[in-house]
Every structure is written in structure tokens, then in C-alpha cells.
Amino acid sequence: MDRVSSLPDGVLCHILSFLPTKQAALTSVLSKSWLNLWKLVPNLDIDDSEFLHPEEGKGERDEIRQSFVDFVDRVLALQGDSPVKKFSLKSITCVHPDHVNRWISTVLQRGVSDLTLFIDFSYEDIEEGYYLPEEMFVSRTLVELKIRSERYVDWWRRDRGGRDRGTVLPMLKTLDIDSQFIHCGEMERFLPSFPVLEKLRMANMEWIQSDETVSSASLKELSIHGTGCEGFRNPKSISFDTPSLLSFNYSDLVAEDYPLVNMKALFEARINFIVTENQIKRVRAPNDDWLEDDEGDVILRFGNVVKLMNGIQNVQKLYLTADTFEVLSLCCESVPLFNNLKTLGITSEEGRGWQAMPVLLRKCPYIEFLLVEGLLHYVTDKCGDACDCIFREDKGRSLTSCPVKKLEIRGFRGTIKEMTMIKHFLVYFPCLKEINIYVEENDPTELRFPEVSKVINQIMEEYNKFSSCNVQLLVTDYLFEKWTAKGRVL
Numbered sequence: 234m235d236r237v238s239s240l241p242d243g244v245l246c247h248i249l250s251f252l253p254t255k256q257a258a259l260t261s262v263l264s265k266s267w268l269n270l271w272k273l274v275p276n277l278d279i280d281d282s283e284f285l286h287p288e289e290g291k292g293e294r295d296e297i298r299q300s301f302v303d304f305v306d307r308v309l310a311l312q313g314d315s316p317v318k319k320f321s322l323k324s325i326t327c328v329h330p331d332h333v334n335r336w337i338s339t340v341l342q343r344g345v346s347d348l349t350l351f352i353d354f355s356y357e358d359i360e361e362g363y364y365l366p367e368e369m370f371v372s373r374t375l376v377e378l379k380i381r382s383e384r385y386v387d388w389w390r391r392d393r394g395g396r397d398r399g400t401v402l403p404m405l406k407t408l409d410i411d412s413q414f415i416h417c418g419e420m421e422r423f424l425p426s427f428p429v430l431e432k433l434r435m436a437n438m439e440w441i442q443s444d445e446t447v448s449s450a451s452l453k454e455l456s457i458h459g460t461g462c463e464g465f466r467n468p469k470s471i472s473f474d475t476p477s478l479l480s481f482n483y484s485d486l487v488a489e490d491y492p493l494v495n496m497k498a499l500f501e502a503r504i505n506f507i508v509t510e511n512q513i514k515r516v517r518a519p520n521d522d523w524l525e526d527d528e529g530d531v532i533l534r535f536g537n538v539v540k541l542m543n544g545i546q547n548v549q550k551l552y553l554t555a556d557t558f559e560v561l562s563l564c565c566e567s568v569p570l571f572n573n574l575k576t577l578g579i580t581s582e583e584g585r586g587w588q589a590m591p592v593l594l595r596k597c598p599y600i601e602f603l604l605v606e607g608l609l610h611y612v613t614d615k616c617g618d619a620c621d622c623i624f625r626e627d628k629g630r631s632l633t634s635c636p637v638k639k640l641e642i643r644g645f646r647g648t649i650k651e652m653t654m655i656k657h658f659l660v661y662f663p664c665l666k667e668i669n670i671y672v673e674e675n676d677p678t679e680l681r682f683p684e685v686s687k688v689i690n691q692i693m694e695e696y697n698k699f700s701s702c703n704v705q706l707l708v709t710d711y712l713f714e715k716w717t718a719k720g721r722v723l
């Protein structure tokens with residue numbers, strides 16, 4: 234302790250700023266000279282679970298909740314006006330929103346730049362909804378803001394008459410909102426409140442209008458987890474005017490149109506179209522006579538996702554989910570060439586088809602790395618030229634022109650069907666040098682039977698012998714939580 238105590242105050246403050254506030258406060262009992270030091274610590278990290286231990290039911294007891302409120306009030310009061318850089322508050326055991334908002338207002342007034350809130354309230358306390366404090370919407374110091382809540386968060390600032398009062402956060406670079414539901418108004422009016430925003434993540438957002446544009450010149454990372462328009466409806470039209478965007482993570486109901494997609498700088502994209510089973514059926518049989526109903530019309534317009542694909546065509550890394558793959562089957566002949574693309578990742582599901590696979594591989598003329606999560610998929614008459622689900626004359630045709638060097642297979646279950654697909658890849662991908670196969674971790678696989686894993690290993694060995702490609706089977710070493718090669722010696 235003495236060696237530590239002899240350090241200059243500035244350094245001690247810096248050290249203390251890495252401790253949770255409760256522990257930093259405890260240091261004051263150690264030595265007199267520490268007493269007032271921690272009060273100047275610019276980073277506050279307050280977590281109610283350290284006080285209330287909700288798992289033990291203590292949070293139910295009002296006096297303990299009150300002692301938490303008193304502690305936070307005391308810390309903030311003792312610190313006076315000294316500046317706060319970082320404030321992290323976890324308050325999920327039903328402290329009243331008035332207390333929480335008072336603390337948030339205080340640190341905002343003290344110039345906080347990095348604010349992380351993980352807040353939850355009891356239903357009785359927020360019957361009328363939870364409103365963030367006024368200071369939140371006009372801070373000139375906030376650079377990073379993260380809000381997580383299990384409840385509805387209303388972002389929009391209104392006066393008592395419900396009139397829009399606008400928001401200006403001129404310094405905000407990162408905004409990350411993850412809540413049960415976020416109300417942030419229309420994108421056209423929301424985003425201009427953050428003129429220098431670089432990183433935006435919105436989980437569980439709902440589009441207010443069925444026709445919206447995400448427009449920002451500064452945005453570099455955008456992650457949207459949308460739930461369509463109100464009532465889980467497909468939006469009519471979504472546009473992106475984000476010329477500086479580097480990374481795009483988009484998970485949402487398919488919009489009927491993507492009129493403008495400006496993402497020329499894009500490096501990496503993850504696309505997850507959320508579709509219903511019914512929509513999938515219609516995607517597979519576009520010529521059936523269901524066209525009269527509304528949903529039929531909607532599906533016909535799903536082909537407009539090609540405009541989204543055109544907009545992201547400069548990417549080097551592209552990840553698509555199984556549902557996205559099905560939707561793309563409506564338009565894959567017209568998707569552009571992905572001339573910069575080096576990495577393609579796809580997720581498969583047994584109920585979803587690979588119809589888009591053959592064309593997509595041909596549209597990636599410089600692909601080096603193919604990542605496939607799950608080999609098993611729904612058999613259709615169209616995937617045949619990429620896999621060997623059904624017999625075709627031109628079996629493997631789309632693979633023979635594909636320059637992929639490395640293949641990674643995740644979620645391997647040890648079935649013969651998967652083994653024949655791996656062989657198919659070995660035979661038809663002409664440049665393949667390496668296949669890494671990761672065994673499914675969660676579900677029990679065939680490999681848990683010693684006889685099966687013996688056979689699989691023999692086949693792997695053969696694959697290694699007959700091709701110049703290095704085939705490795707990897708299983709998790711749970712003890713060390715890392716993957717180890719068990720290829721030829723399982």
C-alpha cells in the first residue's frame with residue numbers, strides 16, 4: 234500500500250478510475266490521504282447488483298434499495314462539480330426513474346462524455362412510459378451513449394403538449410440503443426440531431442413511416458435490428474444515403490423497395506432478411522395463383538432487394554443468413570458482380586434452400602474464403618449445380634470456375650450427407666487448399682458415437698490422401714475453450 238500511496242495524486246486517481254465506484258469508495262477507509270482522492274475520480278461505474286443482489290431477493294427490500302440510492306446520491310454530492318468523463322450506471326432492480334434521471338442529469342451537467350446506461354424500472358413506476366431527462370437531448374459533451382433497457386425507451390423529446398422539441402448532440406459519435414422497443418421518430422428527423430455520428434446501433438427498432446431514408450454523411454458503422462413497421466409489417470421503401478459507411482449490419486423485414494442505396498465505401502455487410510414461413514412458401518412458388526392476395530404482391534416486390542445488393546457491391550466481406558439466401562433466389566440472376574469480395578459467409582438451415590448459391594458464387598469472381606455455417610439445407614431443383622443434392626448433368630459447374638482457396642464449415646454434424654457434400658467441394662473447387670470443419674457445439678451430433686466418429690475420420694483421411702487440399706476436423710476443447718485439430722487422429 235505504501236508504494237502505491239506515494240504515487241502522485243493524478244496517477245492514483247487514474248488507477249481508481251478503473252475500479253467500480255463502490256470499491257473505489259472503500260479505498261477511503263484504507264488511508265487518510267486516499268480519503269478524498271477517489272471523490273475526484275472522473276470515471277464512475279455504478280452497479281446496483283453489487284448492493285441489491287437481486288438473485289437473493291434482497292432487491293425486494295425497500296431499505297436496501299434506499300441504501301443504494303443514498304450511496305449514489307452521496308457519491309455524486311461528495312464529488313461536487315468536479316468533471317465526470319465516464320458514467321456507467323446499471324440500475325435494474327426497480328429504483329424509481331426520478332432517482333435515475335436525477336443522476337443522469339447531474340453527470341450530464343458535469344460534462345460527461347461517455348455514458349452507459351443499463352436501466353430497468355417496475356411497471357408501476359413507468360405506467361406512462363419512461364422519458365429520458367431533458368439534459369440528454371442537448372448535451373454538448375456527450376461523445377458516446379449506450380442505453381440498454383428491457384422496457385420501452387422513448388427517445389423523442391416533446392413538451393407537455395406533445396410538440397416536438399428537437400435534439401442536438403453536436404459531439405455524439407457513438408449511439409447504441411438496445412431496448413424492448415425504441416421510439417425515435419422518423420429517421421429523416423432523428424439522424425440530423427447527430428451531425429458527427431460515426432457509429433449507430435439500434436436493436437429492436439420500428440420504422441415510423443413505411444417510407445424512410447437513413448441519411449448521414451459521417452456514419453461509418455450502422456447496425457439495425459428492425460422489426461419492420463408497426464404491427465410487424467414490411468416497410469414500403471427504405472433508402473440509405475450513407476456514403477462514408479464501412480460496416481453495415483442489417484436485420485429487418487424485407488422492404489418492398491430500396492430506391493437509393495449509397496454505400497460506396499462499404500467494406501463489410503451482414504444481411505438478415507426476416508421472413509415468415511408463408512413468405513418463404515411464396516418465394517419458392519412465385520407463379521402460383523396466390524397473386525390476388527396482398528401478401529402475394531408484397532413478395533413480388535421482394536425482387537427489389539437486388540437494389541440493396543447493387544448498393545453494397547463494393548464490399549470485401551459479405552455475410553448472408555439462410556432466409557436472405559431464399560429471398561435472393563428471386564433476383565440472383567440480376568445481382569451485380571462483387572469484384573472486391575474476398576470473403577463470403579452464409580448460414581444454412583435445414584428448412585431453407587441454396588437456390589441462390591450457384592449464381593452467387595459466379596458473381597464473386599475473386600472470392601478467396603467461403604464460410605458455411607451448417608451444410609444441411611432444403612433440397613430444391615436449383616441448388617444442384619453447387620451441391621450434389623440431386624443428380625444433374627452439369628453437376629458442380631458453378632464451382633469449377635470459383636477461385637475459392639479456403640473453406641470453413643461450421644456446425645458439422647457428422648452425417649454422410651455432409652461428407653458427400655465436402656467431397657463434392659473437394660472435387661469441383663479447383664483452387665481449394667484448405668478445409669476446416671468445426672463440429673457443432675450445442676446439439677448432440679452423430680460424432681458422439683465412437684463408431685461414427687471412427688468412420689468419419691477414415692473418410693477424412695481418404696479425402697486428405699486423394700486431394701492436395703488439407704482437410705481438418707476441429708472439435709472444441711471445452712477445458713481450454715479453443716478449437717483443436719483432431720483431423721487424422723480423433
Ligand SMILES: *[C@@H]1O[C@H](CO)[C@@H](O)[C@H](O)[C@H]1NC(C)=O
Nearest residue numbers: 456457458459482483484503
Ligand atoms: C449484427 O446484428 C445482429 C442482430 O441484428 C447481432 O446479433 C450480431 O451480433 C451483429 N453482428 C455484428 C458483427 O455486429
